[in-house]
Structure formats: C-alpha cells, structure tokens
Amino acid sequence: NAGVTQTPKFQVLKTGQSMTLQCAQDMNHNSMYWYRQDPGMGLRLIYYSASEGTTDKGEVPNGYNVSRLNKREFSLRLESAAPSQTSVYFCASETGTFEGKQFFGPGTRLTVL
Amino acid sequence: SQKIEQNSEALNIQEGKTATLTCNYTNYSPAYLQWYRQDPGRGPVFLLLIRENEKEKRKERLKVTFDTTLKQSLFHITASQPADSATYLCALVGNEKLTFGTGTRLTIIP
Numbered sequence: 289n290a291g292v293t294q295t296p297k298f299q300v301l302k303t304g305q306s307m308t309l310q311c312a313q314d315m316n317h318n319s320m321y322w323y324r325q326d327p328g329m330g331l332r333l334i335y336y337s338a339s340e341g342t343t344d345k346g347e348v349p350n351g352y353n354v355s356r357l358n359k360r361e362f363s364l365r366l367e368s369a370a371p372s373q374t375s376v377y378f379c380a381s382e383t384g385t386f387e388g389k390q391f392f393g394p395g396t397r398l399t400v401l
Numbered sequence: 402s403q404k405i406e407q408n409s410e411a412l413n414i415q416e417g418k419t420a421t422l423t424c425n426y427t428n429y430s431p432a433y434l435q436w437y438r439q440d441p442g443r444g445p446v447f448l449l450l451i452r453e454n455e456k457e458k459r460k461e462r463l464k465v466t467f468d469t470t471l472k473q474s475l476f477h478i479t480a481s482q483p484a485d486s487a488t489y490l491c492a493l494v495g496n497e498k499l500t501f502g503t504g505t506r507l508t509i510i511p
C-alpha cells in the first residue's frame with residue numbers, strides 16, 4: 289500500500305517548456321487535489337477532482353491543466369512553464385471532498401529557469 | 402477577505418514542556434478544522450480533525466481546541482520531544498473549500 293505517489297521528485301525546466309506531473313493513489317479515494325507550496329504562502333489549491341471524470345479550478349489555476357485519467361491517477365500539466373511556477377507541487381487524495389483528512393504525496397520540486 | 406493566521410513562523414520550546422500553537426481565522430464559518438504536520442522535504446501528514454460543535458479533541462499527547470466565538474484553534478503538544486520538531490499547519494474546511502495556514506515551525510530543544 290504505497291498511498292499517494294508522485295513523479296518526478298525533482299525537475300528543472302527552461303521558460304516555455306512543457307511538462308506533466310504524475311500522481312497516483314491506491315486507496316480507492318474519490319477526490320484528488322493538486323497544490324503548490326511557496327515560502328510564506330502556504331499550500332494553495334490549483335485544481336481538484338471530486339470524482340473520476342470531473343475537474344474543477346482551485347485558487348490558482350492559471351497556467352495549468354489537469355486530467356483525471358481514472359480513479360487512481362490525476363496529472364497536472366504545465367503547457368508553457370514560467371519562472372513564477374517555480375514551487376513545490378503536492379498531490380493529495382481524500383475519501384470525500386473537502387470534508388475529511390487528506391493524504392499527501394511526497395511532492396515534486398520544480399524549478400523554472 | 403478570508404484569512405488564516407498561525408501565531409508565529411517559528412517557536413522554540415524546551416523538551417518536556419507543552420508546546421502551544423495558535424490558528425486564528427477571519428471571515429470564515431468553518432465546518433471543520435484540521436491540523437497537519439510537515440517535515441522538511443515531505444508532504445503534510447494529517448493529525449487531527451475537530452468539528453465546529455466540538456470544543457476539544459485529544460490524541461495521545463496532542464490536544465486541539467476550537468472556539469468558534471473567538472475564531473481560534475489551539476494545538477497543544479504535551480511532554481514535547483525533539484522528534485516533535487516540524488512545521489504544523491492548520492486548515493479550515495468550509496464552503497466546500499479547504500484552506501491552509503502558512504504554518505508554524507516548531508523546534509523542541511533538548
């Protein structure tokens with residue numbers, strides 16, 4: 289039982305490059321979330337998916353897209369990376385939606401030059 | 402606008418003493434309040450959840466209080482140990498949103 293896994297752990301991009309962050313959970317959770325964490329800003333919600341086939345914007349969705357591939361997997365795509373997207377990205381999952389405890393992955397540290 | 406404040410960025414406590422962390426909020430009517438622990442380089446880990454109709458919750462050496470009149474939650478770690486050193490985040494659940502505070506970095510000094 290791995291919980292929530294994320295790949296890659298680290299990534300360096302040049303401005304304008306694209307990439308996809310992968311997230312998978314093996315707890316049969318309905319809801320999945322993508323956050324970014326920046327110093328002094330706390331965790332901010334980018335997008336979430338309350339169930340397979342649905343996605344919704346969070347607090348800071350601009351510059352990102354998501355795909356809920358199936359119940360297990362939820363990916364985050366940066367189409368044209370910008371230095372402002374340098375951050376640590378966390379994926380999380382939860383049985384319900386915004387009501388119980390969330391399980392977080394280990395994070396992806398992304399640097400955009 | 403809605404705001405969550407955790408009392409300080411950093412807190413140093415002597416081993417064996419009780420550490421008390423504060424989470425204040427404004428312009429919220431949260432249904433739940435949660436506390437998470439985050440170690441350097443890792444994702445947050447859920448610790449406790451307290452509902453708006455609960456005054457206090459305990460789990461081993463941890464105690465959380467929730468005062469909806471004062472709009473404040475207190476998080477206590479009794480008999481603190483160096484292994485309790487971490488960043489602690491509060492998070493409010495309300496209006497179908499979960500919003501995190503910026504965290505308090507707790508250091509337990511041996």
